[in-house]
Amino acid sequence: MHKKMAFSFPDEVLEHVFSFIQSDKDRNAVSMVCKSWYEIERWCRRKVFVGNCYAVSPRMVIRRFPEFRSIELKGKPHFADFNLVPDGWGGYVFPWIAEMAGAYPWLEEIRLKRMVVTDESLELIAKSFKNFKVLVLSSCEGFSTDGLAAIAASCKNLKELDLRDCEVDDLSAHWLSHFPETYTSLVSLNISCLGSDEASFSALERLVHRCTNLKTLRLNRAVPLDKIANILRHAPQLVEFGTGTYTADVRPDVYSDLAGVLSSCKELKSLSGFWDVIPDYLPAIYPVCSKLTSLNLSYATIQSPDLIKLVSHCPNLQRLLVLDYIEDSGLEVLASSCKDLQELRVFPSDPFGAEPNVSLTEQGLVAVSLGCPKLQSVLYFCRRMSNEALVTIARSRPNFTRFRLCIIEPKTADYLTLEPLDVGFGAIVQYCKDLRRLSLSGLLTDRVFEYIGTYAKKLEMLSVAFAGDSDLGLHHVLSGCESLRKLEIRDCPFGDKALLANAAKLETMRSLWMSSCAVSFAACKLLGQKMPRLNVEVIDERGPPDSRPENCPVDKLYIYRSIAGPRFDMPPFVWTMDEDSGLRLS
C-alpha cells in the first residue's frame, strides 16, 4: 500500500520506537511526518487527549485510533468554574461512553474535566469495560453516589478513583460498601468533594485495610479527626493523604494517637484537607513535615503564627496552597525556609469584604519571588499591587511558567503611582520568556496587550477581565501571541474589528471566550459564515439574538475550532452561527 523506501524501517521497528513517545504533542508531530508514519502511529496510540469534546466526534476518534486504552476529555470552558457558563450549556460525556462501550471493551482509563457525567454514564462504564482501571473526574457534575456504587461494585481492577472538585449528589455514604470484600486493587482514592454528613467509616476502614497498595487517600470533610488514626493505622505506606475535618475536642489521647500513627507513615509526601483546623492539633503533623513536598492548607482558617510554625518545619516543600492568613510575614518565612518551592497559591479568606482583613500585600509575592529560585507557578489573590513590585518579581524570577495575579477590586491602579499596571505586567512577559499561562488584573490599558503581543511568544493561555480600552488591545494579542491556544475575556471593551481582522488566528487556537464585551451579533454571524471550521456559539439568556438589532452586543460568545461541525445538544439559550445565513436553533 505504501512505497517502501530502501532505507525505511519495518513497521514493527517504528512501532517500537514510537512506544517511547508518550506526549500527545510529540505523537501528533510523528503522525504528520508521512502517510506511513501516520498509519503506524494511529494503530499504536494508547492514550488519546481531546482538549475540547466538541472539536471532534467520538466516532472520528474511534475511527482514527482503533486501539487506545486511555482517553482524556475536556468539556466546558474554564470560566464555567466561576459560574459564567449557564447550567445546561453542554459537555455531556454520555455520547462518548456510548460509542466507546461498543467499540472498546478493553478501555482502561477515562479522565474527564468540566464535563456532565450522569449516573447512567457511570453505570455504562461499569458494565462495558471489564479491565477498567482509572476514573478521574475533575470539576465534573451530574452524578450521584448511586453511580459511584455501580463503579465500586463492578470494576474489579479499579486502581484509581479520583473525584477532585466535583459536585456530587450525596444520596448515601454506603456506596463505599459496594466494593466487594475481595476487591484489593485500589491505589488512589480521592473523595474530598463528597459532602455527606453520615460517612460509612467502617466500610472505609475495611477498604483501606485490605487495599495494601493504597498510595493516595484524600478524605472528605465529614470524616472526623478521631477516626483518622484508625484509618491511617492500616495504611502506613501512604504517600498522599488528605484529612477530613481537623477539629475535635482537645483530648490528649486523640492527639497522641494521631501523632503516633502519622509518624509511622514514612512515605508521606503530600498532605491536604485541614478543614476547620484548631491549632492544638497541628503539631501532630510535625514529624512528617520534613519529608513533605506538597501541602494544601487552603481550607485551614488558622492565623499567621500557626502557619509560620508549620511552614518552618517543611524545608522540602515544593507546592503550597494556603489562605491569605499567612500574610506577608508568613510568606517571608516561607521564602527563607523553603528553597525548593515551585508552586504557590494564596487564596483570599474574605473575598467579598470591602476592607482588607489581613496584612497580605504585594510584598509577600515579592519576598517569595526573591527568595525561592525554583518558583515557577503562582496564583495570588491580593488587594494592592505596584508596577515596581511586578518589575522586581519579573527580574528576579524569569523562570515563571504560570503567573496568575488577581487583584480583588477590578481596575485597581498601582497604589504608589496611581498609574495602570501595564508596565508591571509588561515586565512579566518580557523577562519570563517561558511564560505559558497568564492571568491579568488591575487597571490596564491597551498598552499591556501591546507588551503581551510583542513579548509573550510562548504564552498558551491568557485570562483577561475588566481591562483594555479598544479593539487594539485584542488585536495585539491575536496578532502577536504565536503560541496562544486559549483566550478568555470578560468585561472588556473589545468588539468586532479585532475579531474579524484576526479570524484566521482563531482556527489555530483551541477556543476563545468573550463575555460582557462589545461583539455584535452581526459580527458573530459573519464569522460563522466565513469560517466553516469554527463553531461560533452565542450564549444569551435574554432570548434569541435576532430579536434585537444586529449591532447589539451579544452577552457571551464561545468560539472554538472543530472538525465535527456544529453540535446538536445545545440548550435553548445557545445559538450556533454557521454557513446558513440563518440561525441554527437547538
Added chain:
Amino acid sequence: MVFEKDLNLYATELRLGLPGSSEESIRISNKRALPDMNDDSGVAAAKKCDQETAPPTKAQVVGWPPIRSYRKNSLQTKKTEAETGGMYVKVSMDGAPYLRKIDLKVYKGYPELFKAMEDMFKFKVGKYSEREGYNGSEFVPTYEDKDGDWMLVGDVPWEMFINACKRLRIVRGSEARGLGCVV
C-alpha cells in the same frame, strides 16, 4: 470594514450592566447615542453610561473574584463564626414571647451559663444531680445537639456541651419528665 458606520452606534450601546439586566442598560445607552462620535468618544460615552446606571458593587459581579464555589462555601461557614468571634445559640423559654441569643464562648462552665439564663428570663434553674436531673424548679434547661436530639443540660463535660449545643430551650418541668427528671 462593513460595520464601520455601525461601530459608533453599537459602541455606545456597550452593555456594562449585569447579565440579565441588560434590557434596561441597552435602552439607556440608546438614548445617549450620538451618530458622529468616533470610537474613543463612543467608549467614553459608554463609560459615562456605566456611571449613570450605577456600576454593580463588588459582591454583585458574577464570577468575580474568580473563586470556585466550593471554596466560597467552605469560607462562608467559617466566616460567620470568625466574624462574631463566638458561639451564638438561640435561647427560648416556654411561655416567653421572644427568643434571646447568647454566646456560649463567654461562659467558663455551667454555673455561669445558668446564672446568665436566670438573669435573662427571670427564673431559677434548680439543683442538678446526675441521677435526678433538675430538682426544685419549675423550669429545666435543655438543648438540641448536633444529631437533632433534645438533651438535658449538664450531663456532659462543658467543652463537649458547647461544641454540641445548637440551641437552648428552657422547658417547663412537667414537660422535661422524659429527659430523666425525677417525678
